[in-house]
Amino acid sequence: MLETFNFRVILEYMPLYMQCFAATLWLSAVSLIGALSVGIIACAMRLSAFRVVSSISGVYIESIRSTPLLAQLYFFYFGLPSLGIMLPEWVTGVFALTLNSGAYYAEIVRSGIQAIPNGQIEAGIASGLNYFQRMRYIILPQALGMTIRPMLGQAIVLVKDSSLLSLISIMELTRAGQLLTSDRFMPAEGFLTTAAFYLIIYYMLKGFSSWSEKRLIFREAH
Amino acid sequence: MWGFYFSELVRSLPFFIKGLWMTVAVSGLSLIMGTIIGFIWGIMRTSKNKVLRYLIGAWVDLIRGTPFLVQVFIVFFILPGIGIELEAFPAAVIALTNLAACFICEIVAGGILAVSSGQREAATASGLSAYQQLRYIILPQALRTILPPLVGQYVLLVKDSSVVSAIGVVDVTRVGWLTVQRIPEGIMVFGLVGILYFVICYPLINLSNTLERRMTVAATKL
Numbered sequence: 001m002l003e004t005f006n007f008r009v010i011l012e013y014m015p016l017y018m019q020c021f022a023a024t025l026w027l028s029a030v031s032l033i034g035a036l037s038v039g040i041i042a043c044a045m046r047l048s049a050f051r052v053v054s055s056i057s058g059v060y061i062e063s064i065r066s067t068p069l070l071a072q073l074y075f076f077y078f079g080l081p082s083l084g085i086m087l088p089e090w091v092t093g094v095f096a097l098t099l100n101s102g103a104y105y106a107e108i109v110r111s112g113i114q115a116i117p118n119g120q121i122e123a124g125i126a127s128g129l130n131y132f133q134r135m136r137y138i139i140l141p142q143a144l145g146m147t148i149r150p151m152l153g154q155a156i157v158l159v160k161d162s163s164l165l166s167l168i169s170i171m172e173l174t175r176a177g178q179l180l181t182s183d184r185f186m187p188a189e190g191f192l193t194t195a196a197f198y199l200i201i202y203y204m205l206k207g208f209s210s211w212s213e214k215r216l217i218f219r220e221a222h
Numbered sequence: 223m224w225g226f227y228f229s230e231l232v233r234s235l236p237f238f239i240k241g242l243w244m245t246v247a248v249s250g251l252s253l254i255m256g257t258i259i260g261f262i263w264g265i266m267r268t269s270k271n272k273v274l275r276y277l278i279g280a281w282v283d284l285i286r287g288t289p290f291l292v293q294v295f296i297v298f299f300i301l302p303g304i305g306i307e308l309e310a311f312p313a314a315v316i317a318l319t320n321l322a323a324c325f326i327c328e329i330v331a332g333g334i335l336a337v338s339s340g341q342r343e344a345a346t347a348s349g350l351s352a353y354q355q356l357r358y359i360i361l362p363q364a365l366r367t368i369l370p371p372l373v374g375q376y377v378l379l380v381k382d383s384s385v386v387s388a389i390g391v392v393d394v395t396r397v398g399w400l401t402v403q404r405i406p407e408g409i410m411v412f413g414l415v416g417i418l419y420f421v422i423c424y425p426l427i428n429l430s431n432t433l434e435r436r437m438t439v440a441a442t443k444l
Contacts (some may be wrong), residue, residue, distance in 0.1 A: 001231070036307075062424070062427075063416070063420065065377075065423075065427065066377070066419060066420045066423035066424045066427060067381070067415075067419045067420055067423070068381035068382070068383075068384035068385075068395065068419060070384040070385060070387070070395055070414075071384055071394075071395055071400060071415045071416050071419060072399065072413055072416070073413075074399060074402070074408065074412050074415075075408060075409065075413070075416065077408065078402045078406070078408025078411065078412060079407075079408030079409035079412060079413075080244075080408070081235075081408070081411060082406060082407050083409065156286075160288070160289040160290070161289070162289075163289035163290075163292060164289075164291060164384070164385070165289045166291070167291075167388055172288065174291055174295075175291065177287055177292050177295065178295075180437075181295075181299060187295065187296075187299030187300050187303070188299075188300045188303055190293055191295045191296045191299065191300065192296070194292055195284075195288045195296070196252050196290060196292075198287060198288045198292065199284070199288060200288045200290070202283075202286070202287030203287065205258075206283075206287075207258035209422040
């Protein structure tokens with residue numbers, strides 16, 4: 001296979017790949033920001049004392065976690081138009097990715113918050129800190145330290161999941177591989193190059209993950 | 223119109239059940255083989271052989287760093303180029319088995335490393351062979367840490383199996399995709415697809431949570 005591996009074609013398609021690489025990056029970045037916000041809101045709702053609010057969020061989280069992203073993506077892609085809502089493909093894609101990762105982020109944030117012993121919250125109340133002060137000075141700094149790794153792990157998953165957007169014909173890295181396969185019938189060149197670009201993102205995020213573990217100092221509770 | 227589509231959907235229910243069996247077949251086969259291979263790799267990953275450790279680690283990184291969709295395309299489109307012709311079903315099973323093995327390998331290696339080194343030393347001091355150590359001392363204790371995330375991983379793999387619909391394996395997601403061309407009610411069709419996945423995944427998620435609680439209790443009793 002390697003004897004026939006055609007680097008010239010890869011070079012020829014490089015502008016397309018760079019464009020698609022950028023597309024994957026920004027699609028993932030937008031979805032990541034959205035997912036973090038959705039996750040924090042969903043988690044706050046899940047931990048709410050109001051039964052209704054907490055169960056709405058519970059249904060959202062559980063139904064997202066028990067169904068595949070691809071089914072969710074098709075659900076919105078084919079479902080929204082039948083409700084009369086016409087959106088560009090990329091908006092549907094980002095929307096589905098955001099909702100999907102949001103549910104996982106909600107669980108990550110929740111595990112971080114619940115890992116903080118109750119005594120600290122009680123001590124905070126006893127010291128006269130209000131809800132926001134407790135969140136700001138006691139809970140969040142510790143919860144963030146504990147969750148930074150799973151959060152970056154989920155970010156890696158999100159970038160990889162964005163490859164499914166190619167199935168609703170959004171131009172991104174995997175789509176570039178498909179194009180090379182259909183235009184020139186060169187699947188090896190197409191998909192291995194695609195994989196290489198994903199690996200660049202993966203190793204960067206993974207490196208950042210181990211760096212953050214060493215460098216970002218979050219004081220542990222004693 | 224809605225009522226008509228609904229009755230049409232009810233009539234194509236057997237088609238969906240067939241798809242469900244395909245999903246169960248692909249993920250079931252891959253999970254069984256992936257678990258076996260994953261355990262072998264995981265044990266090898268914690269062995270003293272440096273080359274072996276490095277090779278498995280590098281392979282796991284490559285697989286974890288690229289989207290499953292790209293891996294499926296590589297198996298399906300590139301292997302024929304080097305003389306291995308594959309139907310969609312075996313290609314899907316190979317790709318999913320490999321993915322499962324890589325994730326399970328990490329879980330198993332983590333579980334083995336979590337067993338305190340004193341146990342291994344005590345076993346060596348008692349004159350147990352390497353195999354006996356693994357069989358009677360290390361693995362039984364490691365299983366306690368391995369089991370909950372293992373079942374959690376199964377859920378992820380069942381969901382990942384939806385991706386193989388992209389190469390034409392007629393699983394639940396593919397059935398949904400085919401049906402929605404005929405019954406243009408995306409919400410209804412993919413709602414049903416979601417329910418079918420939920421039926422498989424939700425009990426597994428609960429099992430994972432129960433195992434986690436049980437294993438923590440058991441560990442504190444020890």
